[in-house]
Amino acid sequence: MNSLPFKITNTSAFSGLGSFKQGIPVTKGFFTANELLAVFDEQQQLSDVYISVEKLWEDGSVKWLLVAGIVHLQANGSATFCVRPVKPDVREEELVVSESSNILTIKTSLEPVCRVSLQQPAKIELPLRANISMHFNGQAIDQAGLKHKEYEYLSNGLSHEAVKTSQLFDVVNENQKITIFQELHIFLSSGTVLCTLTVTNPSAAEHPNGTWDLGDPNSIAVSELGLTIQLIKGEATICASELEGAQHPTTIFQASSGGEQWKNRIHVDHSNDVTLPFKGFEALANDKCLLKGCTIQPMLICKAEAKNDLVIEVADFWQHFPSSLIVEGKTAQYSLLGSALAPTQELQPGEQLTRQFSIGYESILEFDVEIAQSLTSSHQFFPLFSAPRDNNPFDSLIRKAVDGNNSFFEKRKRADVYGWRNYGELYADHERGNIPHDESFVSHYNNQYDPISGMLCQWFCSGNIKWKRLADNLAKHVANIDVYHTSLDKPEYSGGLFWHTDHYVQAYTATHRTYSSLQPNDVYQDHAGGGGPGGQHCYTNGLLLHYYLTGSEVSKSAMLSICNWIELYYEGDGTVIGTLLALKNAGNIGLKNILTGAYPLDRGTANYLQALMDRFDLQGNTEDLAKCATIIANTVSPEDDITQRDLQNVELTWFYTVFLQALCRFIYIKEQRLESDFDYSYAVQSLCHYVKWMIDNEYVYLEKPDILEFPNDTWTGQDLRKLCILSFAKAYLNCSEDIDNKLSTLTKGIHERLSLSTETDSTRVLCLMMQNAHYDVYSELPQPMEQVKFNMKEHRKSAFTALLFYTIKNFSFSKERSQLAKRFPQLQKWIGKP
Numbered sequence: 010m011n012s013l014p015f016k017i018t019n020t021s022a023f024s025g026l027g028s029f030k031q032g033i034p035v036t037k038g039f040f041t042a043n044e045l046l047a048v049f050d051e052q053q054q055l056s057d058v059y060i061s062v063e064k065l066w067e068d069g070s071v072k073w074l075l076v077a078g079i080v081h082l083q084a085n086g087s088a089t090f091c092v093r094p095v096k097p098d099v100r101e102e103e104l105v106v107s108e109s110s111n112i113l114t115i116k117t118s119l120e121p122v123c124r125v126s127l128q129q130p131a132k133i134e135l136p137l138r139a140n141i142s143m144h145f146n147g148q149a150i151d152q153a154g155l156k157h158k159e160y161e162y163l164s165n166g167l168s169h170e171a172v173k174t175s176q177l178f179d180v181v182n183e184n185q186k187i188t189i190f191q192e193l194h195i196f197l198s199s200g201t202v203l204c205t206l207t208v209t210n211p212s213a214a215e216h217p218n219g220t221w222d223l224g225d226p227n228s229i230a231v232s233e234l235g236l237t238i239q240l241i242k243g244e245a246t247i248c249a250s251e252l253e254g255a256q257h258p259t260t261i262f263q264a265s266s267g268g269e270q271w272k273n274r275i276h277v278d279h280s281n282d283v284t285l286p287f288k289g290f291e292a293l294a295n296d297k298c299l300l301k302g303c304t305i306q307p308m309l310i311c312k313a314e315a316k317n318d319l320v321i322e323v324a325d326f327w328q329h330f331p332s333s334l335i336v337e338g339k340t341a342q343y344s345l346l347g348s349a350l351a352p353t354q355e356l357q358p359g360e361q362l363t364r365q366f367s368i369g370y371e372s373i374l375e376f377d378v379e380i381a382q383s384l385t386s387s388h389q390f391f392p393l394f395s396a397p398r399d400n401n402p403f404d405s406l407i408r409k410a411v412d413g414n415n416s417f418f419e420k421r422k423r424a425d426v427y428g429w430r431n432y433g434e435l436y437a438d439h440e441r442g443n444i445p446h447d448e449s450f451v452s453h454y455n456n457q458y459d460p461i462s463g464m465l466c467q468w469f470c471s472g473n474i475k476w477k478r479l480a481d482n483l484a485k486h487v488a489n490i491d492v493y494h495t496s497l498d499k500p501e502y503s504g505g506l507f508w509h510t511d512h513y514v515q516a517y518t519a520t521h522r523t524y525s526s527l528q529p530n531d532v533y534q535d536h537a538g539g540g541g542p543g544g545q546h547c548y549t550n551g552l553l554l555h556y557y558l559t560g561s562e563v564s565k566s567a568m569l570s571i572c573n574w575i576e577l578y579y580e581g582d583g584t585v586i587g588t589l590l591a592l593k594n595a596g597n598i599g600l601k602n603i604l605t606g607a608y609p610l611d612r613g614t615a616n617y618l619q620a621l622m623d624r625f626d627l628q629g630n631t632e633d634l635a636k637c638a639t640i641i642a643n644t645v646s647p648e649d650d651i652t653q654r655d656l657q658n659v660e661l662t663w664f665y666t667v668f669l670q671a672l673c674r675f676i677y678i679k680e681q682r683l684e685s686d687f688d689y690s691y692a693v694q695s696l697c698h699y700v701k702w703m704i705d706n707e708y709v710y711l712e713k714p715d716i717l718e719f720p721n722d723t724w725t726g727q728d729l730r731k732l733c734i735l736s737f738a739k740a741y742l743n744c745s746e747d748i749d750n751k752l753s754t755l756t757k758g759i760h761e762r763l764s765l766s767t768e769t770d771s772t773r774v775l776c777l778m779m780q781n782a783h784y785d786v787y788s789e790l791p792q793p794m795e796q797v798k799f800n801m802k803e804h805r806k807s808a809f810t811a812l813l814f815y816t817i818k819n820f821s822f823s824k825e826r827s828q829l830a831k832r833f834p835q836l837q838k839w840i841g842k843p
Contacts, residue, residue: 019082027374030077059163201369209361213498219539221522224279235344243313258292267303270425359495403782433486439771461551463779488567504574505542544613612664618671638688647694666730690796700738709758726777732784740791
């Protein structure tokens with residue numbers, strides 16, 4: 010009987026219950042889809058956990074499992090668990106779930122565990138203990154509009170141990186709408202409730218002249234959105250290890266990070282001022298300050314006679330400041346976004362926030378999971394990645410990201426990258442090139458070159474939990490803040506990923522949205538100074554991997570949003586207005602030419618291919634692979650006159666290597682699927698055609714610094730892509746000696762430059778190394794198949810006629826009206842909103 014081991018670790022100094030949620034990759038054929046799987050501990054006793062199958066292999070066996078639950082561990086202790094098949098023995102009579110009067114009642118052994126309202130977000134009734142609800146700007150949310158609901162049993166194979174409910178609400182406040190999505194996991198044996206709650210402003214921003222400053226008319230002013238806990242019996246007290254014996258505070262207020270840079274300009278409001286009240290937190294009783302400190306993680310203890318204490322805790326309390334917990338008699342208020350004690354917060358159009366909180370009969374810790382190294386070393390589970398060889402020369406440089414005095418953790422402290430909007434983001438210190446010692450300079454990275462993917466891959470191959478924690482924080486930030494969560498803006502913006510902060514300039518009031526009206530113009534060559542999400546900045550690999558590894562619905566939703574957006578960005582939305590605009594832009598650099606069907610040979614097209622392949626990986630729709638083949642055929646050809654591509658004009662064409670990396674992945678997928686067809690042969694021959702040019706012409710970019718506007722070691726980081734492509738292509742060419750010589754020359758030159766550079770611990774260079782320094786793995790991926798002959802002229806066709814037919818066939822007055830309203834908001838007073 011197959012058994013899949015994993016280890017759970019409690020790194021805290023406290024013993025007790027802890028939660029975990031971990032995706033585990035499974036080798037093809039290890040578990041079949043129809044097997045009933047369960048988790049057992051070292052004593053072969055069934056654990057209070059559940060399993061779900063997230064992804065299958067092509068043969069129907071399990072590829073990804075999600076294992077989650079609540080376990081008890083000693084302080085600084087660990088335990089080994091395993092997943093294995095069991096015989097069905099379900100005891101459903103222990104669980105009763107009934108729905109009546111829009112209330113979901115969950116019982117075990119006929120004793121109510123909790124009641125969940127299906128009409129109000131976070132409305133949870135704990136029998137004889139407390140009622141929990143939500144408030145927004147001083148008012149209870151009691152008229153929420155339920156849009157969607159579902160609930161399911163979460164089985165561990167032998168008995169139902171938990172119930173999951175998912176609900177989506179619309180909340181209207183003064184003609185402005187917010188949406189609230191909540192996911193509750195209710196564990197029956199311990200009575201623990203874990204809640205993930207996401208709040209979104211679904212409106213579109215006005216972004217005048219392509220700038221996205223705070224103060225947008227469609228922003229929502231939030232004084233406080235939070236939980237109201239009404240005790241039925243007993244009393245509530247505040248507890249925290251940081252209180253140092255302070256007696257019974259009734260208020261905890263985290264006003265800022267408490268760090269040395271707590272007033273950094275990363276925290277400006279719409280007036281470009283920092284209005285944080287004071288440093289760190291205060292604990293008060295009757296308006297008297299009992300204690301001041303830097304950071305605190307409080308919990309609410311609800312005491313009752315003859316019953317265990319009820320503990321309610323919001324995760325990452327201080328990191329998401331301003332935060333507060335206030336107790337008045339039998340009522341407590343726990344903030345989730347903003348605080349009634351702080352200046353008003355601004356939830357921008359298309360911006361959202363996800364928070365987690367727990368309810369149980371003791372504090373719920375968060376445990377780490379370690380997966381067997383034999384699984385994590387396989388490239389089968391990651392796009393073009395597996396554990397690098399032991400002698401990879403770049404490993405010591407990459408470790409600077411998590412160790413040393415300039416790690417991502419230390420950069421976070423120095424730039425004070427905290428607060429609900431910033432926490433998890435990477436500080437873009439490389440953009441400080443003109444003012445290297447200015448710690449107040451603010452620039453955001455917004456996931457350029459997909460560090461989420463790089464961090465998760467580094468965690469997998471090293472086992473260092475620091476990588477996983479960075480990735481978790483960053484994924485949540487990117488999915489919530491950097492993605493534009495609206496469908497009401499123009500198609501080339503809605504649902505997209507915002508660019509990093511504009512190069513070499515302060516973010517000012519643009520926060521994470523690139524362009525501010527306060528920024529100077531003409532900062533560098535071809536400086537735009539305005540705009541919105543664009544195809545050149547689109548990264549989905551990391552969000553997909555994060556979903557597989559954590560089960561995060563927020564990451565999955567954001568990844569699909571980006572995929573859908575970039576498809577609209579290049580293909581249009583099929584309206585007449587959209588088609589006319591595409592005709593107007595035909596021939597513009599960076600956009601698809603709908604007259605010829607040609608796509609630009611750049612990183613935007615590469616990102617588009619990667620997004621389609623990620624969506625195929627998740628959903629299995631072969632139309633996405635077919636679309637990739639069409640894009641490839643209309644971007645490169647085995648018969649291209651490469652001299653016409655001007656690839657030696659590095660500033661304008663360097664990103665052809667990003668495209669070739671995407672081409673490698675497409676070939677790899679075709680080989681994994683044993684599809685030796687027309688599209689496969691075309692892709693292989695196109696790759697080989699360009700690699701032959703690389704062998705003769707490529708070099709380490711900084712060998713010719715005079716042709717570069719900014720000759721820094723970002724260029725050397727980009728050089729690593731060449732090693733990946735050459736390593737992959739070697740299997741398809743009869744010139745292995747030439748490739749080996751080129752690889753040796755480039756590897757030596759790149760490593761020497763990065764080893765001696767003062768820039769290798771800068772954010773952008775680290776991210777490039779995290780993603781591309783595993784070039785040796787590329788040589789292990791190819792499984793060349795027999796190729797077919799094809800006619801070039803028949804294969805490369807313009808799609809304009811088909812697009813025109815599709816546009817006419819699907820014409821709709823309502824869609825055209827909506828498109829007009831999105832593109833020309835000034836018309837909305839006559840034609841209505843989108």
